[in-house]
Amino acid sequence: MIDFNTLADKYGTPLYVYDFDHITQQYEKLKKAFAGRKSLISYAVKANSNLSLISHLASLGSGADCVSIGEVRRALMAGIPKYQIIFSGVGKRDDEIEEALKSDILLLNLESEAEMERVEEISKKLGKQARISIRVNPNIDPKTHPYISTGLHENKFGVDLETAKRMYIRANNSDYLDPIGIHFHIGSQLTELEPIKESAQIVADLVRSLKAIKIDIKFFDVGGGLGIVYDNETTIEPYDYAQAIFSTLYGLDVTIICEPGRFMVGNCGYFLTKVLYEKVNEGKRFIIVDGAMNDLLRPSLYNAYHKVEVVGKDSSDGSEADVVGPVCESGDFLAKKRVLPKTEHNDLIVVHSAGAYGFVMSGNYNTRPRPAEVALKDGKDTLIRVRETFEDLIKLEKMCL
Numbered sequence: 001m002i003d004f005n006t007l008a009d010k011y012g013t014p015l016y017v018y019d020f021d022h023i024t025q026q027y028e029k030l031k032k033a034f035a036g037r038k039s040l041i042s043y044a045v046k047a048n049s050n051l052s053l054i055s056h057l058a059s060l061g062s063g064a065d066c067v068s069i070g071e072v073r074r075a076l077m078a079g080i081p082k083y084q085i086i087f088s089g090v091g092k093r094d095d096e097i098e099e100a101l102k103s104d105i106l107l108l109n110l111e112s113e114a115e116m117e118r119v120e121e122i123s124k125k126l127g128k129q130a131r132i133s134i135r136v137n138p139n140i141d142p143k144t145h146p147y148i149s150t151g152l153h154e155n156k157f158g159v160d161l162e163t164a165k166r167m168y169i170r171a172n173n174s175d176y177l178d179p180i181g182i183h184f185h186i187g188s189q190l191t192e193l194e195p196i197k198e199s200a201q202i203v204a205d206l207v208r209s210l211k212a213i214k215i216d217i218k219f220f221d222v223g224g225g226l227g228i229v230y231d232n233e234t235t236i237e238p239y240d241y242a243q244a245i246f247s248t249l250y251g252l253d254v255t256i257i258c259e260p261g262r263f264m265v266g267n268c269g270y271f272l273t274k275v276l277y278e279k280v281n282e283g284k285r286f287i288i289v290d291g292a293m294n295d296l297l298r299p300s301l302y303n304a305y306h307k308v309e310v311v312g313k314d315s316s317d318g319s320e321a322d323v324v325g326p327v328c329e330s331g332d333f334l335a336k337k338r339v340l341p342k343t344e345h346n347d348l349i350v351v352h353s354a355g356a357y358g359f360v361m362s363g364n365y366n367t368r369p370r371p372a373e374v375a376l377k378d379g380k381d382t383l384i385r386v387r388e389t390f391e392d393l394i395k396l397e398k399m400c401l
């Protein structure tokens, strides 16, 4: 049992708390599911890019999937070996490509023909050969929230099968490109296995057709996307996930890469916020707390559900309320229409499953400094990011005054 009150007293609120032991369990579960085949788990840094958290994953043997040079730098700083780092993303700048090539990471994952031309040109300038993978868009509906669906042709990600094949042939004929990987990622918070299996089948068929023309793909990257329980969702078991992928890989000797973000860190995280006031507007009850949409955006952005509880109080005799923050937006809420007990000033509210896409999507709207982050490991709590101050926020502007 986590003693949330003690943590809130010690570090203040709003506050992010991550249970690193839970991350270890998630990592081991997935690693075990892939046992028996060559595999690399490349944690999707975008889900939670705290350096101490990445460093914890590095200590478990994890690689990193990055979508900006900043994330690549974080991964390297946190101790992820360079040959376990992948750089994806639809819009890499020249300077990002150059730095990634100089860093000698495992793969640049390419998402368009135009990008491949840039990478070839920059590799030529550096006198290097770029190890690349190509992100295939298999046009499969992942059956998730439209904002986090990425594997349909209407989404901006990847290239269609024909284009991918053309790119592989071209890359294979280039002195500066080494096409050794293939990639797909159809969306996030996936709770159904079939779309993943179908996509893997399509992409594996492409790998077999490439093999027939002597283009040898060594890394089969299935992206991330494994969903977690926020409310009462049925999720995909890692074992079934791995078996579904294995079943598509007949005749192929590849290292499977998978890039879980949410699965690895989502349920390890808690967002702690204190009650400021309660009020009732014409029968509508609001619990106003010191955390807001700038700290945890998912409810406002996706209408995402996060379980909330008032620490030490039983909800059974409660009534319906919205939990809202102090930001000047009607869309600033953490939870809507939840049965919650009567609260007092300074009661502590815990928002669950806040480890993924929580702090990383926070901002300073309304000149609100971002929360501190704390890790729990082996029964000990450690500060892993200091709370921002007003001075931190205005530092860059003050330099221009």
Ligand SMILES: Cc1ncc(COP(=O)(O)O)c(C=O)c1O
Residues within 6 Å of the ligand: 044, 047, 065, 088, 150, 185, 187, 188, 189, 190, 223, 224, 225, 226, 259, 260, 261, 262, 263, 356
């Ligand atoms: C290419 C890629 N890999 C991995 C991920 C991680 O996704 P998730 O957090 O759903 O596992 C994403 C985000 O959706 C992504 O775009």
Ligand SMILES: N[C@@H](CCCC[NH3+])C(=O)O
Residues within 6 Å of the ligand: 046, 148, 188, 189, 298, 356, 357
């Ligand atoms: N930000 C999203 C996930 C995006 C996944 C990245 N491609 C969320 O909070 O659910």
